[in-house]
Amino acid sequence: GAGVSQSPRYKVAKRGQDVALRCDPISGHVSLFWYQQALGQGPEFLTYFQNEAQLDKSGLPSDRFFAERPEGSVSTLKIQRTQQEDSAVYLCASSLGGSPQYFGPGTRLLVL
């Protein structure tokens, strides 16, 4: 596709539910990133893949957060047992490595 796509665009979950957020990067981009953006704040790094390898997961806030990119293209961010503090916009970005990161529209997650 022409840009990074993410789905769903909006997700409402009850506290304790598991959610899965999907990211389709720009075709050919080897690097993929997940960021979390709280209201009124800049995005904060969560994790980074180069192809299928997860090279940095230092930003994942707890072991309830898990990301994968099994075939080096599409990535899924999974949040288990969601909590209210997980409510945020989750942004995915991709790049050719060293080039600018291009962002998707994000998934707005609301945990009730």
Add this chain to the structure above:
Amino acid sequence: EDKVVQSPLSLVVHEGDTVTLNCSYEVTNFRSLLWYKQEKKAPTFLFMLTSSGIEKKSGRLSSILDKKELFSILNITATQTGDSAVYLCAGLIQGAQKLVFGQGTRLTINP
């Protein structure tokens, strides 16, 4: 700890004015400074600055990096209502590839 600070946090001007947005950074293993425009959801890429003192321009927007003083500015001339957005700057960390973002400057252009 890596840190990026933007100022002002909020700015309201009239259409046609010129604005300067500021970004200072303390980033270990710094590689580049990036500017993004965020209107609804997706931050849209504006500039990537790696070398000091070289101005990058795109239409009415321009930006420059000072690696000695650790800051960057984004200038917008002859502002239009469509320039209203949050402007984010971010430091790119060498090797780790991750971006460290500032809080953003919310720019409002009134007609």
